[in-house]
Amino acid sequence: MLITYLDYFGTAIFAASGVLVAGQRRMDPFGALVLATCTAIGGGTIRDMALGDTPVFWVHQVAYLWIILLASFATIVALWRFNQTRWWLLPVADAIGMATFMAIGAIKAQHLDVPLSVCILMGILTACGGGMLRDVLANRVPLVLRQEIYATACLAGGLVWVLAVNVAAPVWVSTLACVLTALLIRLVAIRHHLSLPKLMYRR
Amino acid sequence: MLITYLDYFGTAIFAASGVLVAGQRRMDPFGALVLATCTAIGGGTIRDMALGDTPVFWVHQVAYLWIILLASFATIVALWRFNQTRWWLLPVADAIGMATFMAIGAIKAQHLDVPLSVCILMGILTACGGGMLRDVLANRVPLVLRQEIYATACLAGGLVWVLAVNVAAPVWVSTLACVLTALLIRLVAIRHHLSLPKLMYRR
Amino acid sequence: MLITYLDYFGTAIFAASGVLVAGQRRMDPFGALVLATCTAIGGGTIRDMALGDTPVFWVHQVAYLWIILLASFATIVALWRFNQTRWWLLPVADAIGMATFMAIGAIKAQHLDVPLSVCILMGILTACGGGMLRDVLANRVPLVLRQEIYATACLAGGLVWVLAVNVAAPVWVSTLACVLTALLIRLVAIRHHLSLPKLMYRR
Numbered sequence: 253m254l255i256t257y258l259d260y261f262g263t264a265i266f267a268a269s270g271v272l273v274a275g276q277r278r279m280d281p282f283g284a285l286v287l288a289t290c291t292a293i294g295g296g297t298i299r300d301m302a303l304g305d306t307p308v309f310w311v312h313q314v315a316y317l318w319i320i321l322l323a324s325f326a327t328i329v330a331l332w333r334f335n336q337t338r339w340w341l342l343p344v345a346d347a348i349g350m351a352t353f354m355a356i357g358a359i360k361a362q363h364l365d366v367p368l369s370v371c372i373l374m375g376i377l378t379a380c381g382g383g384m385l386r387d388v389l390a391n392r393v394p395l396v397l398r399q400e401i402y403a404t405a406c407l408a409g410g411l412v413w414v415l416a417v418n419v420a421a422p423v424w425v426s427t428l429a430c431v432l433t434a435l436l437i438r439l440v441a442i443r444h445h446l447s448l449p450k451l452m453y454r455r
Numbered sequence: 456m457l458i459t460y461l462d463y464f465g466t467a468i469f470a471a472s473g474v475l476v477a478g479q480r481r482m483d484p485f486g487a488l489v490l491a492t493c494t495a496i497g498g499g500t501i502r503d504m505a506l507g508d509t510p511v512f513w514v515h516q517v518a519y520l521w522i523i524l525l526a527s528f529a530t531i532v533a534l535w536r537f538n539q540t541r542w543w544l545l546p547v548a549d550a551i552g553m554a555t556f557m558a559i560g561a562i563k564a565q566h567l568d569v570p571l572s573v574c575i576l577m578g579i580l581t582a583c584g585g586g587m588l589r590d591v592l593a594n595r596v597p598l599v600l601r602q603e604i605y606a607t608a609c610l611a612g613g614l615v616w617v618l619a620v621n622v623a624a625p626v627w628v629s630t631l632a633c634v635l636t637a638l639l640i641r642l643v644a645i646r647h648h649l650s651l652p653k654l655m656y657r658r
Numbered sequence: 659m660l661i662t663y664l665d666y667f668g669t670a671i672f673a674a675s676g677v678l679v680a681g682q683r684r685m686d687p688f689g690a691l692v693l694a695t696c697t698a699i700g701g702g703t704i705r706d707m708a709l710g711d712t713p714v715f716w717v718h719q720v721a722y723l724w725i726i727l728l729a730s731f732a733t734i735v736a737l738w739r740f741n742q743t744r745w746w747l748l749p750v751a752d753a754i755g756m757a758t759f760m761a762i763g764a765i766k767a768q769h770l771d772v773p774l775s776v777c778i779l780m781g782i783l784t785a786c787g788g789g790m791l792r793d794v795l796a797n798r799v800p801l802v803l804r805q806e807i808y809a810t811a812c813l814a815g816g817l818v819w820v821l822a823v824n825v826a827a828p829v830w831v832s833t834l835a836c837v838l839t840a841l842l843i844r845l846v847a848i849r850h851h852l853s854l855p856k857l858m859y860r861r
Binding site for chain 1: 480481487509515534535611
Binding site: 271282285287289301304307311365388 | 707708709710712770772773775776781783786790794797798799800803804808809810813853854855856857
């Protein structure tokens with residue numbers, strides 16, 4: 253199914269983003285592999301633990317681990333081989349991964365018969381959890397929390413998904429609507445450097 | 456029951472403290488909401504995962520999520536509306552939340568037939584876990600670990616609770632004893648800026 | 659059994675390393691105790707949660723908590739009593755703990771009928787997870803990711819273990835082979851300050 257391939261694609265992309273951050277922090281290759289693994293499966297792992305759907309998904313689907321291994325290796329080679337000017341593709345690929353993970357998290361929670369508001373939360377956790385873990389391990393405030401429209405795009409995708417589920421749309425329609433909404437908002441935000449206004453303290 | 460209302464109150468207060476930290480770090484409103492959620496339900500979530508009592512508590516009690524949403528929104532408005540001189544109330548409210556969460560964590564663990572020493576640990580985890588997660592996400596050493604009598608107050612509450620359980624006191628007595636002990640020690644520590652002596656290295 | 663004693667020994671050593679980091683960050687004794695607990699049982703706790711083997715191991719084996727308490731107390735006293743020149747023993751003891759935890763994590767996962775590649779991952783998680791948690795709470799990039807041959811030594815131990823399991827070696831042989839391989843590589847790395855080359859960005 254398309255969603256499975258998108259899931260694998262998202263896993264590979266998140267692994268690559270882990271390796272990139274590891275490179276910025278001058279880690280060694282195995283450190284990079286550990287960081288890539290945390291980024292790629294961190295969100296889904298916390299989701300499965302919270303839902304009690306254990307062993308978590310990658311324990312019996314070893315494909316994820318091999319994808320992370322391959323993607324990390326490819327990124328390490330690419331880091332050393334290609335000029336940094338090519339890296340503008342990464343945020344776009346990351347947006348695709350994020351939008352897919354949002355839908356996957358929500359659908360998985362729905363299968364376990366969970367209230368729809370919790371499904372949205374599980375989607376956001378799946379989409380943002382890995383990146384948050386990556387940034388915490390790299391000792392910086394998670395990007396998700398800080399500057400760009402990221403969690404917001406997830407939330408919008410989740411709301412559209414709930415709407416589609418409520419009007420009893422077929423699964424592929426609600427999934428597609430969720431993915432496209434989140435993706436579109438995120439891409440527009442990247443392209444135009446949009447962010448929400450910061451919180452203000454009264455002086 | 457009183458303990459349920461105190462639990463909701465504690466959740467709201469911890470959410471507010473998450474928003475305050477988000478404001479200090481200049482996050483956007485959705486980042487603040489994510490941080491508020493991690494602070495308010497982080498400790499209890501880890502507790503439930505460790506005890507294997509899954510899905511974790513908020514999956515089927517959506518009230519918690521709405522409380523977090525409301526409390527965060529109210530705090531964002533208050534941040535922008537009120538002068539910072541009013542914020543001295545927050546540590547006091549946080550102490551109430553901490554003391555309540557300590558009792559709730561211990562009681563929940565006891566229901567699952569866990570040794571009393573582990574009950575204390577689960578109480579401390581519930582009371583301190585959310586704040587630790589908040590500070591880690593905001594990229595600073597958790598306050599709990601650093602300076603004030605916080606974990607110590609939890610521990611004292613826990614020991615009093617074990618004592619009360621051992622003499623077969625009614626549930627409301629042991630709960631109240633735990634909450635009041637932890638709260639009192641914490642309030643005294645706040646008022647008089649008490650802290651334990653730091654660890655020393657021999658030179 | 660020997661492995662149980664090594665496990666207790668590893669727990670005590672990791673607790674001590676938590677207290678040492680707490681001392682560097684000028685935490686108070688209870689903060690140190692919390693950090694020691696996270697370091698000593700953090701990796702195994704995440705492993706048990708991911709495997710769905712809950713309640714996690716220390717809930718019904720309270721011995722671990724007492725060992726942490728004793729080891730932390732002893733380390734606090736030692737910090738204040740002994741000159742820092744004696745501390746070179748700690749990395750060696752930490753290597754023993756790491757190698758033991760690697761084997762224990764892998765064996766535990768194997769008992770739950772998990773693919774061998776996931777067993778290796780669970781071993782690495784058990785051996786490195788606690789130290790990563792410690793460093794994140796102390797607000798620094800985990801040492802494991804950064805500089806020395808640590809995860810690499812775990813991985814080597816894991817590969818030797820898989821080899822031994824595949825040729826149907828007795829449990830004590832595969833365990834010993836895993837522990838000795840990981841320990842040897844780590845000790846050599848400590849002695850000669852070896853590390854893998856850092857990731858490079860093309861300029």
